[in-house]
Amino acid sequence: MPPLQLPPNLKFGPFSVTSQVFHLSPSRLSFGLVNLKPLLPGHILVCPVRSVPRLSQLSATETADLFNTVRHVSRTLQRVYRATSFNFAVQDGVDAGQSVPHVHVHVIPRQNGDYDDRGGGDRIYDAMDGEEGDIGKAFLEMQRMRDQRLKDGTRDFAGGPDSDRKARSEEEMKREAEWLRSEIEKDRVEGEGEA
Amino acid sequence: MPPLQLPPNLKFGPFSVTSQVFHLSPSRLSFGLVNLKPLLPGHILVCPVRSVPRLSQLSATETADLFNTVRHVSRTLQRVYRATSFNFAVQDGVDAGQSVPHVHVHVIPRQNGDYDDRGGGDRIYDAMDGEEGDIGKAFLEMQRMRDQRLKDGTRDFAGGPDSDRKARSEEEMKREAEWLRSEIEKDRVEGEGEA
Numbered sequence: 001m002p003p004l005q006l007p008p009n010l011k012f013g014p015f016s017v018t019s020q021v022f023h024l025s026p027s028r029l030s031f032g033l034v035n036l037k038p039l040l041p042g043h044i045l046v047c048p049v050r051s052v053p054r055l056s057q058l059s060a061t062e063t064a065d066l067f068n069t070v071r072h073v074s075r076t077l078q079r080v081y082r083a084t085s086f087n088f089a090v091q092d093g094v095d096a097g098q099s100v101p102h103v104h105v106h107v108i109p110r111q112n113g114d115y116d117d118r119g120g121g122d123r124i125y126d127a128m129d130g131e132e133g134d135i136g137k138a139f140l141e142m143q144r145m146r147d148q149r150l151k152d153g154t155r156d157f158a159g160g161p162d163s164d165r166k167a168r169s170e171e172e173m174k175r176e177a178e179w180l181r182s183e184i185e186k187d188r189v190e191g192e193g194e195a
Numbered sequence: 196m197p198p199l200q201l202p203p204n205l206k207f208g209p210f211s212v213t214s215q216v217f218h219l220s221p222s223r224l225s226f227g228l229v230n231l232k233p234l235l236p237g238h239i240l241v242c243p244v245r246s247v248p249r250l251s252q253l254s255a256t257e258t259a260d261l262f263n264t265v266r267h268v269s270r271t272l273q274r275v276y277r278a279t280s281f282n283f284a285v286q287d288g289v290d291a292g293q294s295v296p297h298v299h300v301h302v303i304p305r306q307n308g309d310y311d312d313r314g315g316g317d318r319i320y321d322a323m324d325g326e327e328g329d330i331g332k333a334f335l336e337m338q339r340m341r342d343q344r345l346k347d348g349t350r351d352f353a354g355g356p357d358s359d360r361k362a363r364s365e366e367e368m369k370r371e372a373e374w375l376r377s378e379i380e381k382d383r384v385e386g387e388g389e390a
Binding site: 055056058060063064066067068070071074075078084085086087088089090091092093094095096097098108110111112114123124125126128129 | 281293305
């Protein structure tokens with residue numbers, strides 16, 4: 001597949017995102033990105049292209065597209081991650097636990113008992129709000145690794161074992177994003193075949 | 196205000212709802228209802244009028260209306276409950292904690308430190324998934340109280356102190372719904388004044 005034609009200077013809050021993006025809605029108002037630290041396999045984020053912190057700042061058209069994009073990508077997530085349920089959650093503002101000031105819908109595929117080893121299904125929310133799910137911190141770390149590699153004048157995995165690990169993780173995300181995109185494409189083609 | 200003209204036989208899952216409903220969207224595709232057991236003041240639910248369990252079963256138009264209704268009623272909730280943030284959450288399917296098989300968006304107004312006395316902000320999700328937030332159970336209890344009153348041949352608060360308490364709670368919900376509706380109406384009129 002040719003690379004996704006993303007809007008110029010696409011950002012998630014203050015962070016540049018390109019290789020993590022696996023989907024852009026046909027109206028180009030919403031995009032999906034894979035997570036740096038998924039709480040469960042297939043945990044992704046869906047965001048409006050226009051970077052605003054609060055849902056109330058979106059237009060009716062942007063809101064409609066955002067949640068229809070959630071619905072759309074969930075169909076593929078359900079299939080490829082064998083999900084039986086989903087959690088959809090928005091932390092709308094700092095006092096609701098938002099760590100990146102850009103509207104984002106958490107989409108978390110669920111299966112029976114998937115979180116039992118971590119204290120039961122409802123603990124996923126603790127994880128989302130806690131250190132483990134701190135998206136802002138994870139993005140900051142990634143940014144720091146990128147800056148370090150630029151400073152070192154290397155394009156590949158450089159630095160100590162630690163930065164090496166982070167860099168691989170970025171590669172992993174890119175692979176996951178490409179794979180998800182191709183799976184969504186399959187559903188689209190099949191869906192059109194049905195019509 | 197005249198009573199809301201609700202669609203005939205409006206239900207939330209298997210439960211009849213009338214007096215708890217505080218909002219019907221202009222397209223009549225979505226409605227808002229006050230909660231039997233709000234986890235925080237102003238915790239309400241927004242649902243599609245068509246009773247289906249999963250978000251994937253809604254049309255694009257229904258999905259758009261559902262989340263624009265969330266956005267719409269949140270404006271009033273923010274004002275009247277002095278909210279600085281919101282949690283929006285959908286438990287989409289049993290394995291995500293859904294207890295009533297009818298799509299519902301939890302809308303929870305938040306303030307800084309509002310859940311500190313119960314272990315911190317992220318505990319709200321535990322509550323949502325646990326006994327305290329079991330909407331299905333709460334509705335079943337209410338239904339049982341209604342049936343009992345019908346069986347007893349009484350229309351008012353009858354039975355022991357326990358059923359009395361539950362009945363008052365239904366009255367409370369009705370008052371809250373009427374109040375919220377009038378506050379949303381104020382925002383609508385003011386909003387139109389601006390245009």
